[in-house]
Amino acid sequence: MTAADTRRPDGAQTRIHNIGYRSYDGSRLGRAYARRSLYSQSLRGTYGLGRSAKSKVLPMILFAVMCVPAAIVVAVAVQTKMTDLPLDYTRYAITTQAVIGLFLAAQAPQSVSRDLRFRTVPLYFSRPIERGDYVTAKYAAMASALFILTASPLVVLYLGSLLAKMDFADQTAGFAQGLVSVALLSLLFAGLGLVMAALTPRRGFGVAAVIAVLTISYGAVSTVQAIADVQGSTGAVPWLGLFSPITLIDGVQTAFLGATSAFPGGHGPGTGTGAIYLLVVLALIAGSYAALMRRYRKVGL
Amino acid sequence: MDNAAQGLRDVPQPYSPYGSVRLESDSYPVVWADARCGARHYRRSVTVIATESLSKRFPRVTALDRLSVDIGPGVTGLVGANGAGKSTLIKILLGLSPATEGRAQVLGLDVATHGGDIRERVGYMPEHDCLPPDVSATEFVVHMARMSGLPPTAARERTADTLRHVGLYEERYRPIGGYSTGMKQRVKLAQALVHDPQLVFLDEPTNGLDPVGRDEMLGLIRRVHTDFGISVLVTSHLLGELERTCDHVVVIDGGQLLRSSSTSDFTQTMATLAVEVTDSDEHPDGTAVLRTRLTERGIKLHARVEEGLPGAGHVLLVEATGEETYDIVRDTVAELGLGLVRMEQRRHHIAEVFRADDQQRPVPQQVDAQAPFASAAQRGGGSRDGS
Numbered sequence: 127m128t129a130a131d132t133r134r135p136d137g138a139q140t141r142i143h144n145i146g147y148r149s150y151d152g153s154r155l156g157r158a159y160a161r162r163s164l165y166s167q168s169l170r171g172t173y174g175l176g177r178s179a180k181s182k183v184l185p186m187i188l189f190a191v192m193c194v195p196a197a198i199v200v201a202v203a204v205q206t207k208m209t210d211l212p213l214d215y216t217r218y219a220i221t222t223q224a225v226i227g228l229f230l231a232a233q234a235p236q237s238v239s240r241d242l243r244f245r246t247v248p249l250y251f252s253r254p255i256e257r258g259d260y261v262t263a264k265y266a267a268m269a270s271a272l273f274i275l276t277a278s279p280l281v282v283l284y285l286g287s288l289l290a291k292m293d294f295a296d297q298t299a300g301f302a303q304g305l306v307s308v309a310l311l312s313l314l315f316a317g318l319g320l321v322m323a324a325l326t327p328r329r330g331f332g333v334a335a336v337i338a339v340l341t342i343s344y345g346a347v348s349t350v351q352a353i354a355d356v357q358g359s360t361g362a363v364p365w366l367g368l369f370s371p372i373t374l375i376d377g378v379q380t381a382f383l384g385a386t387s388a389f390p391g392g393h394g395p396g397t398g399t400g401a402i403y404l405l406v407v408l409a410l411i412a413g414s415y416a417a418l419m420r421r422y423r424k425v426g427l
Numbered sequence: 428m429d430n431a432a433q434g435l436r437d438v439p440q441p442y443s444p445y446g447s448v449r450l451e452s453d454s455y456p457v458v459w460a461d462a463r464c465g466a467r468h469y470r471r472s473v474t475v476i477a478t479e480s481l482s483k484r485f486p487r488v489t490a491l492d493r494l495s496v497d498i499g500p501g502v503t504g505l506v507g508a509n510g511a512g513k514s515t516l517i518k519i520l521l522g523l524s525p526a527t528e529g530r531a532q533v534l535g536l537d538v539a540t541h542g543g544d545i546r547e548r549v550g551y552m553p554e555h556d557c558l559p560p561d562v563s564a565t566e567f568v569v570h571m572a573r574m575s576g577l578p579p580t581a582a583r584e585r586t587a588d589t590l591r592h593v594g595l596y597e598e599r600y601r602p603i604g605g606y607s608t609g610m611k612q613r614v615k616l617a618q619a620l621v622h623d624p625q626l627v628f629l630d631e632p633t634n635g636l637d638p639v640g641r642d643e644m645l646g647l648i649r650r651v652h653t654d655f656g657i658s659v660l661v662t663s664h665l666l667g668e669l670e671r672t673c674d675h676v677v678v679i680d681g682g683q684l685l686r687s688s689s690t691s692d693f694t695q696t697m698a699t700l701a702v703e704v705t706d707s708d709e710h711p712d713g714t715a716v717l718r719t720r721l722t723e724r725g726i727k728l729h730a731r732v733e734e735g736l737p738g739a740g741h742v743l744l745v746e747a748t749g750e751e752t753y754d755i756v757r758d759t760v761a762e763l764g765l766g767l768v769r770m771e772q773r774r775h776h777i778a779e780v781f782r783a784d785d786q787q788r789p790v791p792q793q794v795d796a797q798a799p800f801a802s803a804a805q806r807g808g809g810s811r812d813g814s
Contacts, residue, residue: 147592147655150585150623154547154576163573178561178602244559249618252521252551253574254543 161259164250168267172233173274181236188229189275192222196279200286210296211287215304216385218283219276219311223372226315227340229275230268234319235332237268243327247422261418268320272312280304303383311375314407315340317414318371324421343370348390355390364395368406377403474532475500475626475658476520481529483515483682490515492682493529498660502652504669504676504690505662512682513662514554517628520660521546534625547576550619550627550657554634557615560604564595564614567603568621575622582621589617592655593647609640616647620657627651629661633668645672699729700745702756705766713765714741720759721745726752747772 167176173189174182199213219226241247250260284301288294322339323332347370354362367373367389379385381400386392395403476498483491490512507513518524520533522542531538533545558567565586572582590599593613598606603614612632619627632648633641649672651657663669669676670690678685706713718728721743729744745756753770760767 148588149656150577150581152581153578154622155578156547156576157543159578160574160576163570167570167573176566181561240559245553245555245557246559248553249551249557249571250574251523252546252549252553253571254547254576255574256543 157254157256157259160253160255161263164255164260164263165267165270168237168264169270172237172267172271184232185229188225188232189278191225192275193279193282195222196282196286200282200289203286203292204290208290209292211283211292211300213283214385215280215283215300216307216379216383217388218279218304219308220372220376220388222276222279223340223344226272226276226311227337230272230315230319230340231333231336233271234268234316234323234336235329237264238320238324239327239329239332242324243329257419257422261415261422265316265320265415265418268316269312272316273309276308276312277305280308300384303379303385307375307379307383307385310378310407311372313411314371314375317411317418321414321417321421324418340371344372346370347373352390355393360391360393363389363391363393364399367395368403371410374403374407374410378407473499474535476503476531476533476660478516478520478531479529481516481519481531482527483512483519483524484527490682491519491526494679494682494684495529496677496684496687498675498677498687500652500658501674502648502659502661502672504673505660505679506664506666506669506676507662507679508664511679513679514630515682516679517551517630517660517662520628521549521551547622548625550622550624552615552619552627552629552632554630554662556611558603558611561602563601564590564599564603564606564610564617568614568618571618572621577622585621585623586617589621590614592650593617593620594643608635609637609643612636612640612644613647616644616651620651620655623655624657626658626660629659631662631664633663633665641668648672700747700752700756700770700772702743702745702760702770703741703768704743704760704763705768707764707766710763710765713763714743716763717759717765718743720763721756724755724759726755741768 170176173185199211203211280301284297287297319336322335326332347366351363351366354366367377376388377395377400380387380394381397381403387394474497479495480493481491482493505513519526519531520538522538522545525539534548536545538545568586568590569582572585577585593616595610595613629648633644636644645668648659648661652659673690675689677687704713704717710716721728727746756770
């Protein structure tokens with residue numbers, strides 16, 4: 127019996143129709159929804175979700191590289207029954223900065239250069255979302271991706287410390303400080319990375335630019351700091367830290383989040399200098415946003 | 428615009444599936460009712476696009492110069508040479524670029540204040556490539572549907588529907604990077620249609636397509652209006668294409684309105700065939716011999732041969748009254764033992780309109796000014812080559 131022969135009980139014949147074009151009368155959820163969709167698509171994209179298997183490899187490896195040391199630290203701490211973690215929550219991101227830098231260098235261009243290179247941007251702007259929505263969604267997605275990357279090992283450390291029955295109040299406070307620190311780091315790095323990536327439609331240039339800026343600035347700053355420290359001008363050390371993203375975060379958390387500074391000789395900024403650090407970080411975040419807005423004014427249609 | 432209204436009123440019945448309704452009270456007296464999807468059109472505004480002395484000046488150039496035009500539902504062609512202001516107009520109509528002066532409305536909404544609302548209701552297909560190669564057409568169009576505000580489930584359903592309508596089937600799951608130009612153009616069209624807009628802007632949709640792909644794309648554009656009930660504004664610099672597809676043609680040049688009227692004003696009902704033959708030893712002047720023989724057989728020839736075209740003296744313009752004309756011409760040429768260089772459909776009247784316009788303006792190099800339009804008409808009928 128074929129489909130065409132099928133008769134319904136009431137005798138009407140059932141046929142397969144080419145239903146032709148159907149118009150859409152359902153809901154249109156507008157700008158805010160589109161912005162959220164772009165955010166989630168971009169965030170998933172940074173970890174290769176919804177993309178090819180190949181593009182999942184690097185972010186997933188980097189994610190694992192971030193988390194495995196934390197797991198090892200926890201394992202050691204539990205086994206040897208330590209009363210405190212051998213590594214501060216705030217120190218973790220500083221130690222693993224190369225991994226964070228690599229992740230940013232790989233994913234920031236992926237997030238924004240692709241749209242520029244393949245000229246997909248006009249398709250976004252011919253829809254309800256506007257420049258601000260696009261920039262906000264991309265920025266938030268990149269910052270969230272970095273936060274997931276940097277906060278996950280902290281969660282591992284925290285859970286491990288609770289398993290090892292370390293002091294709860296102490297650990298919670300440290301964990302919270304760590305989270306604030308990596309949140310700030312995520313915002314700062316995402317902003318810098320996206321600005322550099324958005325300047326060029328070529329993905330390779332974006333990758334190189336991000337790596338160069340992060341490593342060269344850190345290398346230069348820490349070298350000069352070390353020289354200053356050796357020569358006894360310890361007063362200069364905290365000020366020099368203003369010139370590299372990772373030392374900026376280090377300075378802020380030393381001043382406000384109870385971290386021990388990773389600067390040579392441990393000469394971190396005090397509260398007064400720390401305020402300047404914080405201001406610089408916030409100014410850079412705002413500046414990155416402004417720069418992105420400016421950039422996308424040009425590439426509209 | 429008066430002449431726009433005039434154009435709509437003059438559409439002869441066999442040409443369109445619409446009936447026209449006249450409202451006494453209206454200065455723009457024609458309401459188009461689509462016989463098949465009438466409710467849809469009534470729900471939508473009568474004037475789809477209206478501009479009023481719209482100007483756009485950049486520091487060095489004037490892209491649009493006091494452009495006033497009303498465009499009704501249907502397929503409207505926007506013609507102009509490169510740099511005539513077509514893309515600038517679309518940008519302004521999408522609410523993405525403020526006009527220097529003047530006003531514009533799209534679907535009854537002011538572009539200056541309701542850009543977002545307009546962009547929710549219209550679709551846009553850019554001229555340039557805009558597709559990432561590493562995702563599949565389905566993924567890409569779903570994402571674009573969500574960017575237009577469609578909920579996830581609806582976005583997926585509409586994507587499947589739309590891709591099927593534009594003619595993409597199994598290949599839609601493959602990465603776009605491996606598509607042919609024709610398939611890419613279809614994906615670009617699909618992303619402009621996926622949110623069921625009331626109006627789409629298609630910027631040079633036939634760019635880079637071969638004659639067959641071109642025909643298919645033009646047919647698709649026609650269907651966007653007749654089957655989907657979506658009004659279309661399509662830009663092109665090829666007149667021949669637009670006269671086959673559009674109800675209405677708007678010509679701009681140097682940012683100014685040159686002409687706006689219905690396609691039937693431009694073209695004649697009768698198609699003209701351009702026939703070119705070789706000479707042979709037996710018939711040293713093949714063209715003359717063919718002319719006599721065809722006249723004997725009762726075929727009407729246009730006396731005037733197009734000027735300003737290479738080899739114009741060897742081209743016969745034959746009035747095609749039906750399919751049989753092609754056969755008669757073919758048989759006659761074969762009997763005479765001549766070589767048929769080309770036989771192509773040429774509704775060249777649309778080109779002549781602009782030729783007349785060109786001549787009114789003080790254009791020093793007249794022949795050059797005509798050439799692009801003439802070649803446009805040729806290319807439009809190009810698929811008949813060698814038949």
